[in-house]
Amino acid sequence: MPKWFANTVETVFSGLLKEVTVTKVEYFDEHFKKVRFEGDLSKTNFSVGNVVEFRVNETDFRHYTPCFYDKEAGICDVLFYLHSLGVGSDWAEGLKKNDTLKLIGPGGRIKLNTQARRHLVFGDETSLGLMHFFQTAVHPEQGLEMIVEVNDWFQYWPDELGVVAHIAKKSQENPAKDAIRIWESIHNDTWNDATFYLTGRAKSIQNFRKALQYKGVPNKQIMCEPYWADGKTGL
Ligand SMILES: Cc1cc2nc3c(=O)[nH]c(=O)nc-3n(C[C@H](O)[C@H](O)[C@H](O)COP(=O)(O)OP(=O)(O)OC[C@H]3O[C@@H](n4cnc5c(N)ncnc54)[C@H](O)[C@@H]3O)c2cc1C
Numbered sequence: 001m002p003k004w005f006a007n008t009v010e011t012v013f014s015g016l017l018k019e020v021t022v023t024k025v026e027y028f029d030e031h032f033k034k035v036r037f038e039g040d041l042s043k044t045n046f047s048v049g050n051v052v053e054f055r056v057n058e059t060d061f062r063h064y065t066p067c068f069y070d071k072e073a074g075i076c077d078v079l080f081y082l083h084s085l086g087v088g089s090d091w092a093e094g095l096k097k098n099d100t101l102k103l104i105g106p107g108g109r110i111k112l113n114t115q116a117r118r119h120l121v122f123g124d125e126t127s128l129g130l131m132h133f134f135q136t137a138v139h140p141e142q143g144l145e146m147i148v149e150v151n152d153w154f155q156y157w158p159d160e161l162g163v164v165a166h167i168a169k170k171s172q173e174n175p176a177k178d179a180i181r182i183w184e185s186i187h188n189d190t191w192n193d194a195t196f197y198l199t200g201r202a203k204s205i206q207n208f209r210k211a212l213q214y215k216g217v218p219n220k221q222i223m224c225e226p227y228w229a230d231g232k233t234g235l
Contacts, residue, residue: 001060001061003058003059009061016105017102017103018044018102018103019040019100019101019102019103020038020039020076020100020101020103021037021038021098021099021100021101022035022036022037022097022099022100022101023036023037023038023097024036025096028157028160028161030082031081031083031154032079032080032125032128032161033079033080033082033092033095034067034077034078034079035077035080035092036075036076037075037076038074038075038076039074039103041070041071041076041103042071042072042074044071044105044106045071045106046069046071047111048069048111048137049065049108049110049111049130049223050065050105050106050110050111051064051065051107051225052064052066052076052078052104052105053103053104054091054101054102054103054104055101056087056088056090056091056092057087057091060087060088060234061104061234062087062088062091062234063108063227063235064078064080064092065078065126065129065130065199065227066078066106066133067079067128067129067132068132068133068136069106076103079129079132079161080092081125081126081128083125086234087233087234088234108225109224110130110197110223112137112138113223116142116193116195117142117143118143118145118191118193119134119142119143119144119145119194119195119196120144120145120146120147120183120191120195120196120197121134121144121146121147121197122148122149122176122183122196122197122198122199122200123146123147123197123199123227124148124149124170124201125148125150125151125154125157126199126200126227126228127148127199127227128148128157128163130197130199131146131148131158131163132161132162132163134146135162135164143194145166145186146163146165146166147165147166147179147182148165148166148167148168149169149170149176149178149200149201149204150168150169152169152170155167166182168182174207175201175206175207176204176205176207176208176211177207179204179208180207180211183208183211183212184211184215187215191217192221195223196212196217196221196222196223197225198222198223198224199224199225199226199227200226200227201227201228201229202226202230202235203229205226209222209224
């Protein structure tokens with residue numbers, strides 16, 4: 001959006017913006033970075049799965065999913081996947097201790113369904129923060145399965161980041177093909193007591209959703225939130 005419009009958005013929604021400071025930065029390698037934002041978040045409402053938004057330059061905003069959020073303590077942690085392909089990634093790469101920013105939100109389409117007996121989370125490198133949060137938030141009696149579609153050279157990263165997930169191969173031509181194969185191998189009934197959370201690459205979500213529908217999973221059990229789309233800037 002034009003700079004003047006981005007400024008207007010910030011002014012009009014100033015009540016919804018929370019000033020936060022970067023208090024901790026942790027690099028896992030050149031592609032994964034965890035950043036802690038601290039500020040007064042006491043008036044915010046957060047549900048696990050929700051996202052926050054930041055203005056990443058004069059004209060662009062980007063969404064990110066907290067991997068930890070404590071409104072009373074005023075802490076929001078985000079795990080950034082740094083792919084160096086766009087302004088969001090460049091902005092995240094540049095974040096350093098003592099930077100002050102405005103956090104927008106939280107909100108979004110995904111929200112942990114606490115009534116569900118089982119949960120299946122699907123995503124990719126950008127979803128590892130979400131997966132991390134689900135792991136700590138889902139009650140042990142509620143089943144949690146996670147499938148993460150990653151590039152070959154990132155296969156060990158979920159484990160390094162403490163995310164217990166089935167690893168699916170990422171395919172340019174057949175989005176979610178391996179993830180669907182994994183899902184079919186672990187699903188042994190209709191999963192009619194489950195909620196499905198589909199995140200990450202838009203094309204993979206589309207295919208995974210079709211596979212679930214084909215198996216008879218009703219739409220009301222499926223939550224989708226694309227995090228990025230091939231050839232498209234900023235979702
Ligand atoms: C609701 C929501 C939650 C999100 N949560 C997180 C999160 O927790 N952590 C996180 O790291 N990111 C997350 N993202 C993605 C993040 O907001 C940015 O969209 C992403 O970093 C790309 O922004 P960019 O400006 O760098 O690239 P863009 O300018 O948006 O895209 C530039 C080019 O890079 C390609 N591209 C973008 N992302 C990827 C990718 N992952 N792999 C391959 N190619 C890509 C695009 O197709 C495009 O061709 C989330 C997005 C949404 C919408």
